[in-house]
Amino acid sequence: VIDDHHHPREVSPVEARVLAIEDLLVEKGYVRREDLDAFIKAYEEDIGPLNGAKVVARAWTDEAYKQRLLEHGTAAIAELGFGGAEGDHMIVKESTDEVHHVVVCTLCSCYPWPVLGLPPDWYKDAPYRSRIVREPRRLLAEMGCEVPETTRIEVWDSSAGQAVTVEVDTSGVGAPPRRNGELVFDAPWQGRAFGLCVAILEKEGVGWDAFRRHLVPEIEADPSADYYDAFGRALDRFTAELGLT
Amino acid sequence: MDGIHDLGGREGYGPVDLTDDGVFVHEWEKRSFGLALAAGVMGVNTSTSQHRHSVERMDGVHYLTTRYYEHWATGLITRMVETGKVDLAEAEARAGGTIPLSRAEVAVAGETPEPTLAAPAIGDRVRVRLWHPRGHTRCPQYVRGKVGTIVRIDPPAQVPDLEAHVRTAVRTEPICCVRFEPAELWGNDDGATGAAVHVDLWTCYLEAA
Numbered sequence: 001v002i003d004d005h006h007h008p009r010e011v012s013p014v015e016a017r018v019l020a021i022e023d024l025l026v027e028k029g030y031v032r033r034e035d036l037d038a039f040i041k042a043y044e045e046d047i048g049p050l051n052g053a054k055v056v057a058r059a060w061t062d063e064a065y066k067q068r069l070l071e072h073g074t075a076a077i078a079e080l081g082f083g084g085a086e087g088d089h090m091i092v093k094e095s096t097d098e099v100h101h102v103v104v105c106t107l108c109s110c111y112p113w114p115v116l117g118l119p120p121d122w123y124k125d126a127p128y129r130s131r132i133v134r135e136p137r138r139l140l141a142e143m144g145c146e147v148p149e150t151t152r153i154e155v156w157d158s159s160a161g162q163a164v165t166v167e168v169d170t171s172g173v174g175a176p177p178r179r180n181g182e183l184v185f186d187a188p189w190q191g192r193a194f195g196l197c198v199a200i201l202e203k204e205g206v207g208w209d210a211f212r213r214h215l216v217p218e219i220e221a222d223p224s225a226d227y228y229d230a231f232g233r234a235l236d237r238f239t240a241e242l243g244l245t
Numbered sequence: 246m247d248g249i250h251d252l253g254g255r256e257g258y259g260p261v262d263l264t265d266d267g268v269f270v271h272e273w274e275k276r277s278f279g280l281a282l283a284a285g286v287m288g289v290n291t292s293t294s295q296h297r298h299s300v301e302r303m304d305g306v307h308y309l310t311t312r313y314y315e316h317w318a319t320g321l322i323t324r325m326v327e328t329g330k331v332d333l334a335e336a337e338a339r340a341g342g343t344i345p346l347s348r349a350e351v352a353v354a355g356e357t358p359e360p361t362l363a364a365p366a367i368g369d370r371v372r373v374r375l376w377h378p379r380g381h382t383r384c385p386q387y388v389r390g391k392v393g394t395i396v397r398i399d400p401p402a403q404v405p406d407l408e409a410h411v412r413t414a415v416r417t418e419p420i421c422c423v424r425f426e427p428a429e430l431w432g433n434d435d436g437a438t439g440a441a442v443h444v445d446l447w448t449c450y451l452e453a454a
Contacts, residue, residue, distance in 0.1 A: 013342055014315045015273040020340035021322055022276050024331050030287040036279035043268070043278070085282075089399060106253030106385050108297055109313065118268040118278070122261045124313040130255040133387065135436030143261055153440040157253065159383050160399070160420045160445030 048117030050235070051082045055115055070094055077115060087114035099152045102140065104132045110158045133157060214238045246351070246379055247386060249305035254387035254430070274314035281317045289324045294409035298381035299324050302347035323347040350410065352380030357406040360448040365421050369395045370454040373423070373446065381409035384450040388442075391429050392454045396443065397422035404447050418448040 011019075025031045055077055059066040069076040073092040077083065090112050093101040105111065106129050111119040122128050131139045136153045140146075147153055214234040252258075269275045284290040290299070299320030300308075308316060323346045325331040337344050356378045362371065375390035383405045401417035408415050422445050427437040 012271075012273075013340075014311070014318065015271065016340045016342065017322065017336075017344050018273045018276050018280070018318050020336055021318070021325065021331065022280060024336060024339060025280070025287065025325070028330070030289075030330060031280070031283045035286075036276065036283060039279045039282045040275045044275070091397075104253075106387070107250055107383060108300070120268060121265050121270070121313070122263055125262065126252055126255075126258040126309065127261045129252040130258045131261075133253045133442050134431055134434065136440045137438070138436045139261065143263065155440055155442040157385065157442060157444045159385055160402070160447070 043113070043118055047084075047113060049115075051080075051117075052112075052115035054080055055082070082114040084114050086110065087112050090115065093154075093156065097151060099154055100140075100147045101154050101156060102132060102136055103156045103158060104129060105158050106130070106133060107159055110160075214241075246301060246381065247377055248301045249303070249308045250301045251386050253385045269314075270312070271314075273318075274312065277314040277318040277321070281321055284321055284324065287330065289321065289328055289330060292403070292405075292408045294381055294403070294405040295324070296320060297405075298350070298409040299347055301381065302350065304345065304348065307345055319345060319347055350380065352410045353378070356380060357382075357404065358449050360418055360451075362448055362451055362453060365395055365398060365419065365448055365451065367395050367398060371395060371421070371423060371451040372454040374450055374452055378406060380406060382406045382450075384446060385444060387430060388423070388425060388444050388446070391425055393423040393425040393429065393444075395421045396424045399445065402447075404449060406447075406449075420445050420447055421451060422446075423451070 022031075022033070022036070026033050055069065058080065059069050065076065065079075068079075069092050073090040074083065074087070076092075077087070077090055095101050104123075109119050109124040111123065128139070133155055136155050137147055140153075214237045218234045218237075269278070281296065284296060290296045296317075297320075300316045302323070303316060303319050307319070311319075322331070322336065322344055326333045326336075326346060333344065333346070356376075357380075358374065358376075362369075365371070370392060371394070372392045373384065373388045373390060376384075378384075399420040399422065401419050403415055404418055422443050425442050425444065427434075427440050427442070430442060431437040
């Protein structure tokens with residue numbers, strides 16, 4: 001890879017190690033480079049927080065689905081076609097005015113890949129993993145998420161790996177969450193599926209309302225249509241508007 | 246093992262760094278991730294437990310001063326050398342420098358107890374076994390010896406303490422999600438006020454309270 005560059009750059013020791021090992025394993029026939037490329041591509045392009053966003057969007061508009069999601073998370077998520085590695089056993093928690101759920105893996109980085117994709121750096125690093133179990137309210141505030149004193153915090157350490165927890169805000173079914181804006185969508189670090197989705201979009205410098213301008217007309221255009229479809233169409237328009245597609 | 250990876254409740258790591266919330270920052274991190282996913286296919290790891298333990302065995306200073314996918318790469322290279330897939334000298338020659346490996350396993354045979362709870366049930370009060378196994382475990386230090394309440398029971402799964410060490414037999418046990426009140430874990434620490442912590446624990450980690 002590095003040799004292909006017309007202007008060779010400095011290769012860090014760890015990079016040299018990883019590339020050397022990959023080359024050796026490929027040469028010895030233990031793995032094919034195209035298989036590695038395919039694994040990586042899948043997680044870069046197909047498996048990410050938009051999957052979780054679709055799950056939450058469905059729960060907003062379909063009370064029966066929401067109940068299935070809260071009772072049998074893995075099965076309900078599989079209804080939308082999502083599952084697989086690190087998602088063998090997914091549990092969904094609902095945040096409300098009374099309780100705010102937060103998820104961590106103190107021992108490594110267990111995370112529900114099928115619906116949230118791979119975890120970001122901060123989720124895997126020592127500060128979050130050490131502090132969130134001991135001082136969650138203080139840490140969340142530092143991270144920009146002020147949980148009101150009247151809201152209880154419940155921490156879930158998914159130490160068993162296969163029992164990872166997807167924590168979503170499904171309150172306010174059929175509409176954006178009751179505290180539209182700040183609490184839900186300005187806080188991607190809360191580990192919420194939809195929050196992460198919107199965080200990606202917010203990298204473009206736009207907020208939830210900008211997306212909702214596309215979402216509401218899509219719902220109104222065909223109220224009988226699957227909300228999942230409307231959400232997807234709205235997202236297509238939204239990303240096109242941003243020049244992302 | 247009471248390794249550097251067992252971070253719950255530790256102090257001194259500072260604020261969370263949110264500057265890079267992407268998944269892969271460097272190109273080599275993608276390759277490290279892909280290789281780790283392929284480890285099972287390559288016969289390098291027989292379980293996720295084995296992969297996790299290869300990372301936990303890293304030198305503590307190396308662990309804390311490197312990015313996450315360097316942990317995976319280190320564990321993976323260690324397993325490749327341990328399984329004879331790759332010769333360390335050959336790999337170091339190819340990489341143009343030394344390659345730090347994780348430390349050797351020190352698991353003690355028989356240190357994983359048989360479960361003592363005959364039929365754990367939701368609502369049961371349980372105490373986490375106060376123990377310090379030298380091998381792999383998914384029983385975090387910060388809950389050992391603490392009393393909590395079972396709030397959910399998940400289907401039986403392989404006990405990772407056994408699964409991580411291929412020379413020992415494997416067995417499955419239900420996983421109990423145990424709720425710990427903050428005062429039980431942290432005393433009267435004001436930062437912890439009001440926040441219960443739930444931890445998923447294999448049955449053999451628990452005793453009747």
